[in-house]
Amino acid sequence: MFPDFIHWTGRLLRKMGTRMMERASIRGIWIDIGAYRGEVTIGYAKHNPGLRIYAVEPNLSVAIRMMGHAPNFVVIPMAIAEVDGCADFNLNEFEMASSLLPLSEEGIRSWVGLDSLGLKSVIKVPTIRLDTLMNQLGVEKVDFLKIDTQGMDLAVLKSAGNRLRDVSKITLEVAVAPVPLYLGASLKEEVLRFLDASGFTLVGVESQTSGQEENLTFIRTQDA
Secondary structure (H helix, E strand, O other): OOHHHHHHHHHHHHHHHHHHHHHOOOOEEEEEEOOOOOOOOHHHHHHOOOEEEEEEOOOHHHHHHHOOOOOOEEEEOOEEOOOOEEEEEEEEOOHHHOEOOOEOHHHHHHOOOOOOOOEEEEEEEEEEOHHHHHHHHOOOOEOEEEEOOOOOHHHHHHOOHHHHHHEOEEEEEEEOOOOOOEOOOOEHHHHHHHHHHOOEEEEEEEEEOOOOEEEEEEEEOOOO
16 A cells, blocks of 8 residues: 555545435445555544444554544454465565565566665464455445555455455555566456456546556446
């Protein structure tokens, strides 16, 4: 997650939220994966008591700062992955760039706009599949799923398994730079193919980070 992603997604959600609040207070279930400090969604929880947001953030020191701000903003200090268990989490010098995936040295050298990229430390974090999380929480339907997991977005989608059919809208981030910043990061084309086969239609594309990343928004239009 980089600063202009926060600003763009915030504008998108504010617009969506304003339209919905013209009719009624926002209700339903949102899941914010890679929530970082909750900048994108925590305000909606505070102003919409009928909305429940699950904020998933594996960096415990960051997750703690989000806790206790609203009773309907539930912080889960874990990482979403394709396997329930644990994994190495790469804490980077630029904290928002931390990821389950390691940085690419070539990607760092070619990245435009940040000079502070680099590995700070590696910690073990608990991991959980998205379908496991939804089942354990008793979530029947997700009205909005936001994913910003630094190259892991497709893995997060795959971890939903058959429960992806219970998600109505998705906003996620993909890298489009010539050299990916993270080793093993999924390609935009892979994400598009997967979500198309899963019954989603692309409805929004926003360039960011000097054209090195895009934010994609999808809505469910058919059953896969």
